[in-house]
Amino acid sequence: MRELASRVSQPRLAALLEAMARFGAREDGGVNRQALTEAELEARRFLASRAASLGCKVALDPAGNMFMRRAGRREGPAVATGSHIDTQPAGGKLDGVYGVCAGLEVIAALNDANVATAHPVEVVVWSNEEGCRFAPGSLGSQAYVHPKELSRLLESKDSLGTRYGDCVAALRKKVPAEERPLGAPMRAFLELHIEQGPVLEGARLPIGIVTGAQGVRWFRVRAEGEAAHAGTTPLAYRRDALRALSGLMEQLYALAERAPELRMTVGKIDVEPASINTVPAAASITVDVRHAEPARLDAAEALISGYCAAPRHGCTVAFERLMAMETTWFNEKVKASLREAAKVLDLPSMDLISGAFHDAVHLARHCPTGMLFVPSERGVSHNPTEHTDPALLAGGARVLALAVAQQAQEN
Amino acid sequence: MRELASRVSQPRLAALLEAMARFGAREDGGVNRQALTEAELEARRFLASRAASLGCKVALDPAGNMFMRRAGRREGPAVATGSHIDTQPAGGKLDGVYGVCAGLEVIAALNDANVATAHPVEVVVWSNEEGCRFAPGSLGSQAYVHPKELSRLLESKDSLGTRYGDCVAALRKKVPAEERPLGAPMRAFLELHIEQGPVLEGARLPIGIVTGAQGVRWFRVRAEGEAAHAGTTPLAYRRDALRALSGLMEQLYALAERAPELRMTVGKIDVEPASINTVPAAASITVDVRHAEPARLDAAEALISGYCAAPRHGCTVAFERLMAMETTWFNEKVKASLREAAKVLDLPSMDLISGAFHDAVHLARHCPTGMLFVPSERGVSHNPTEHTDPALLAGGARVLALAVAQQAQEN
Numbered sequence: 025m026r027e028l029a030s031r032v033s034q035p036r037l038a039a040l041l042e043a044m045a046r047f048g049a050r051e052d053g054g055v056n057r058q059a060l061t062e063a064e065l066e067a068r069r070f071l072a073s074r075a076a077s078l079g080c081k082v083a084l085d086p087a088g089n090m091f092m093r094r095a096g097r098r099e100g101p102a103v104a105t106g107s108h109i110d111t112q113p114a115g116g117k118l119d120g121v122y123g124v125c126a127g128l129e130v131i132a133a134l135n136d137a138n139v140a141t142a143h144p145v146e147v148v149v150w151s152n153e154e155g156c157r158f159a160p161g162s163l164g165s166q167a168y169v170h171p172k173e174l175s176r177l178l179e180s181k182d183s184l185g186t187r188y189g190d191c192v193a194a195l196r197k198k199v200p201a202e203e204r205p206l207g208a209p210m211r212a213f214l215e216l217h218i219e220q221g222p223v224l225e226g227a228r229l230p231i232g233i234v235t236g237a238q239g240v241r242w243f244r245v246r247a248e249g250e251a252a253h254a255g256t257t258p259l260a261y262r263r264d265a266l267r268a269l270s271g272l273m274e275q276l277y278a279l280a281e282r283a284p285e286l287r288m289t290v291g292k293i294d295v296e297p298a299s300i301n302t303v304p305a306a307a308s309i310t311v312d313v314r315h316a317e318p319a320r321l322d323a324a325e326a327l328i329s330g331y332c333a334a335p336r337h338g339c340t341v342a343f344e345r346l347m348a349m350e351t352t353w354f355n356e357k358v359k360a361s362l363r364e365a366a367k368v369l370d371l372p373s374m375d376l377i378s379g380a381f382h383d384a385v386h387l388a389r390h391c392p393t394g395m396l397f398v399p400s401e402r403g404v405s406h407n408p409t410e411h412t413d414p415a416l417l418a419g420g421a422r423v424l425a426l427a428v429a430q431q432a433q434e435n
Numbered sequence: 436m437r438e439l440a441s442r443v444s445q446p447r448l449a450a451l452l453e454a455m456a457r458f459g460a461r462e463d464g465g466v467n468r469q470a471l472t473e474a475e476l477e478a479r480r481f482l483a484s485r486a487a488s489l490g491c492k493v494a495l496d497p498a499g500n501m502f503m504r505r506a507g508r509r510e511g512p513a514v515a516t517g518s519h520i521d522t523q524p525a526g527g528k529l530d531g532v533y534g535v536c537a538g539l540e541v542i543a544a545l546n547d548a549n550v551a552t553a554h555p556v557e558v559v560v561w562s563n564e565e566g567c568r569f570a571p572g573s574l575g576s577q578a579y580v581h582p583k584e585l586s587r588l589l590e591s592k593d594s595l596g597t598r599y600g601d602c603v604a605a606l607r608k609k610v611p612a613e614e615r616p617l618g619a620p621m622r623a624f625l626e627l628h629i630e631q632g633p634v635l636e637g638a639r640l641p642i643g644i645v646t647g648a649q650g651v652r653w654f655r656v657r658a659e660g661e662a663a664h665a666g667t668t669p670l671a672y673r674r675d676a677l678r679a680l681s682g683l684m685e686q687l688y689a690l691a692e693r694a695p696e697l698r699m700t701v702g703k704i705d706v707e708p709a710s711i712n713t714v715p716a717a718a719s720i721t722v723d724v725r726h727a728e729p730a731r732l733d734a735a736e737a738l739i740s741g742y743c744a745a746p747r748h749g750c751t752v753a754f755e756r757l758m759a760m761e762t763t764w765f766n767e768k769v770k771a772s773l774r775e776a777a778k779v780l781d782l783p784s785m786d787l788i789s790g791a792f793h794d795a796v797h798l799a800r801h802c803p804t805g806m807l808f809v810p811s812e813r814g815v816s817h818n819p820t821e822h823t824d825p826a827l828l829a830g831g832a833r834v835l836a837l838a839v840a841q842q843a844q845e846n
Contacts, residue, residue: 221667238666242711253816254700254723255649255790256632259691261814266701267688273681280670289665290677291711293704293718300653300702300721300757310711312665346711379666403672405664 025368025426031133032425034418040125041417043070044109045117054408055117059110059152059163060088060191065198067109068149071124072199075147078131083204086174087167088151088192091204093144094131096432101209102146103432104391105130105424107217108153108164108383115154116410118400118417123216124149126421133425141432143211150383151192158188165383169390171206210391212358212431215384216424217395218412222403223376230419231366231373232397233359237385238287238314238377239351241321243328245272249339251297251305263338265307266295272331272341276311279327286324287314287379316351316377352385358394358431365426371419396423436837440780442544443836445829451536452828454481455520456528465819466528470521470563470574471499471602476609478520479560482535483610486558489542494615497585498578499562499603502615504555505542507843512620513555514843515802516541516835518628519564519575519794526565527821529811529828534627535560537832544836552843554622561794562603569599576794580801582617621802623769623842626795627835628806629823633814634787641830642777642784643808644770648796649698649725649788650762652732654739656683660750662708662716674749676718677706683742683752687722690738697735698725698790727762727788763796769805769842776837782830807834 047067048057057063068090072082075092083091093102107123127147134145150168155161158180167174178189219225224232249263273290280288289312295304313324325345332341359375366373378385378395387393398420401411458478459468468474479501483493486503494502504513518534538558545556561579566572569591578585589600630636635643660674684701691699700723706715724735736756743752770786777784789796789806798804809831812822 219667220664221669222672223667223669226672240666252814253631253791254702255651255698255725255792256630256634256816257790257814258632258634258698259695261633261637264700266684266704270681270684270688273677274685277678277681284670287666287669289675289712289714291665291706291713291715292709293677293706295702295704298703301700301723302702303700304702312712314666379668380664381666403663403668405667407662 028133028137028139028425028429029369029422031136032129032418032422034414036132037125037129037418037421038414040128041117041122044121044125048111050408052408055111055115056113057109057111058113058157059154060195064110065195068195069199071149072201074128078128078135080131081202082199083202084196084199085168085204085206086192087164087177087206088195089164089168090149090199090201092147094134096141096144098142100143101211102144103212103428104146104148104210105214105216105428106148106150107215108150110152110154112154112156112406114408115406116408118218118410118412119220119405120153122218122417126216126424129421130425130428134429139429141429143432145428145432153383157182162381162383162386163188165386168206169386174206212392213384213387214358214424214427215382215395216420217382217397218400218405219397220380220400220405224397224399225401225403227374229372229374230398230416231371231423232376233362233373234354234378234395234397235359235375236316236351236353236377237382238316238379239318239321240312240314240347240349241325242346243311243343244308244346245269245311245328245332245341245343246306246308247336247339247341248306249304252303254301254303257303262303264303265339266304268336268339268341269307269309271336273309275327275331279324283320285315286320288324314379318351352388354388354394355392358392361427361430362394362396362423365423368426369422371423396420436779439544439548439550439836439840440833442547443540443829443833445825447543448536448540448829448832449825451539452528452533455532455536459522461819463819466522466526467524468520468522469524469568470565471606475521476606479606480610482560483612485539489539489546491542492613493610494613495607495610496579496615496617498575498588498617499606500575500579501560501610501612503558505545507552507555509553511554512622513557514623514839515557515559515621516625516627516839517559517561518626519561521563521565523565523567523817525819526817527819529629529821529823530631530816531564533629533828537627537835540832541836541839545840550840552840554843556839556843564794568593573792573794573797574599576797579617580797585617623803624795624798625769625835625838626793626806627831628793628808629811629816630808631791631811631816635808635810636812636814638785640783640785641809641827642782642834643787644773644784645765645789645806645808646770646786647727647762647764647788648793649727649790650729650732651723651725651758651760652736653757654722654754655719655757656680656722656739656743656752656754657717657719658747658750658752659717660715663714665712665714668714673714675714676750677715679747679750679752680718680720682747684720686738686742690735694731696726697731699735725790729762763799765799765805766803769803772838772841773805773807773834776834779837780833782834807831
């Protein structure tokens with residue numbers, strides 16, 4: 025196993041990441057490679073050609089997901105790894121694409137070490153993960169896991185009216201590939217990703233074993249009062265909608281303080297009529313809460329609904345649940361193999377839970393799934409300055425190589 | 436004096452207000468008669484013709500203010516009353532125009548009672564008080580009191596690029612009138628206006644003697660932190676700009692609670708990037724504070740500057756004073772004559788301070804000035820539903836008639 029790990033090449037991985045960063049390069053050093061744009065199609069073609077040169081067969085499914093397969097001694101389901109290569113409009117060089125490049129580096133290392141695995145090993149590019157061009161995010165992995173959703177998802181349109189399905193057709197013209205059905209079985213799926221948060225850096229640890237992904241609920245709270253003149257209206261006569269929400273915000277910030285493992289964010293706030301000398305007639309906030317335990321999400325929701333049960337400063341306050349996503353727990357065997365691989369390589373690791381969505385969250389409904397994080401400098405992501413030390417990137421690829429190889433040798 | 440008051444006709448005043456409401460009438464019953472629009476020019480022409488039929492001479496000054504003068508036994512400065520006739524886009528039938536119509540009703544009553552005053556009595560239409568078409572508000576009365584500002588003010592443009600000065604030229608073509616210089620002396624100025632607030636209605640009093648206008652300060656407070664992923668960023672790593680301001684908002688609301696005579700309004704709030712799942716990188720609020728005593732405004736400003744002196748939740752917080760206007764105190768003699776007139780008419784009154792700007796605030800820098808309020812139903816103004824009982828409107832006009840007549844008889 026140490027032999028395989030030593031074949032994972034830090035310079036070769038770094039060079040592939042740099043080569044990929046040229047597709048959609050921004051002047052500020054970042055990357056704008058939104059899903060199925062010309063830049064992303066060129067990047068896919070480049071990857072497919074690289075995979076072919078490593079001896080892989082390339083396939084596309086009807087949702088635009090791309091599979092690069094290294095044959096095993098047997099036919100049948102592969103051990104899959106990978107992530108996505110699309111970015112935010114002002115994205116960096118690592119979010120998503122690192123997991124795909126590391127997957128190809130694992131295949132190169134398997135080749136160099138002359139390892140013949142029992143099962144095929146496959147690197148997947150999941151299509152349209154970011155969701156900034158076509159809604160929803162993780163469109164490709166969702167369609168793969170829920171094939172019945174495909175026809176609806178192909179109709180998704182970008183802001184210019186371009187249809188997702190037409191972009192998939194363009195992809196098929198651009199990239200010579202076999203056909204692959206949605207939902208084909210996988211032995212396992214392992215996703216390697218940058219953390220996009222500060223926990224590993226803060227703990228000075230090179231590897232994070234992702235135990236799962238937090239449950240998420242989104243709310244909108246809206247207060248309605250009455251507009252009034254800022255100069256002529258005494259306090260007792262006001263029905264100030266912003267004031268009606270400020271108490272809730274204080275309670276939510278206090279809740280986050282008491283329960284630091286709860287992630288609570290008030291990300292949007294709006295008032296009407298938004299005039300410097302008018303008492304706000306209406307105000308609304310959004311609340312994003314995340315926690316692994318449903319009971320903690322219930323408690324946050326109860327705080328909000330309790331606050332909304334009574335008028336506040338003469339205003340009605342109403343809340344709406346915009347979205348709820350349950351906690352995902354990754355597969356125990358996959359997590360154990362990742363932990364074991366880190367241990368073999370003397371790379372200290374910690375368990376942590378993901379606060380963000382990933383393709384693996386959907387794959388966890390399909391096959392034994394696990395995730396691996398490497399640190400993100402200052403926790404910055406979705407930003408041109410996104411960065412991780414190349415040695416840490418190589419370390420993550422080595423852990424991935426060992427865990428993939430182990431899964432691919434099993435009966 | 437009671438004879439003069441009995442000549443003030445409630446039906447005639449109500450009919451004139453209804454006639455004026457047809458210029459710029461909205462389908463919802465409100466009025467959209469913005470400054471120097473075609474509707475407002477037609478309304479001016481109608482008023483000038485009404486004034487002529489009452490024996491008045493009509494004059495215009497270079498800022499578009501209109502003067503309707505009833506001669507006295509002597510030449511020279513007049514006792515002036517009036518207000519404005521321009522409205523907000525969704526205005527009512529009373530704000531401003533009530534003071535002008537009541538002024539003409541005073542002249543009609545003086546005629547009917549055969550009163551010959553020592554000094555002329557003049558009804559003024561101050562131009563562009565609302566400020567929603569041309570900035571600044573109270574343009575006409577400001578130019579009158581500060582003639583040196585005229586050339587700058589004539590260059591003010593509306594949102595379509597139309598120049599204020601060109602609209603004044605159109606007014607002069609529309610309304611046959613004499614020329615009047617800016618800044619000509621006045622013996623006194625008395626403005627009658629609806630309260631635009633709930634105090635008189637709450638106190639069940641028909642008359643408010645306005646002691647002055649509160650000082651006003653406007654601030655903008657801006658916090659800058661760092662955008663971060665709502666899911667991946669633990670509390671300790673956040674620099675949440677909205678959270679940095681929520682403590683200040685609580686302190687400001689608490690201050691308003693402790694000092695109910697302080698008017699404190701947070702009217703605007705903005706966050707960036709305003710995304711449901713992103714910790715705000717920047718947040719800003721506006722603060723409008725009003726009080727008669729400069730020391731109380733200083734205290735509110737000190738609270739804000741003190742809050743901004745230290746970083747809050749890892750964010751810098753900075754404040755900016757956008758505007759400061761000192762408290763205005765009206766003339767003691769004018770106030771006394773208004774109080775006396777109300778007493779003679781058995782109309783109970785209270786003293787109150789205006790929270791809003793009015794033309795009289797500027798005239799107070801020019802001549803002995805006073806203001807009189809009648810109640811506003813539910814305190815609603817700048818709204819098509821703006822309403823005051825016609826009997827209350829007539830009561831205000833009677834008090835005005837007596838006070839004007841008294842000032843116009845003095846030596």
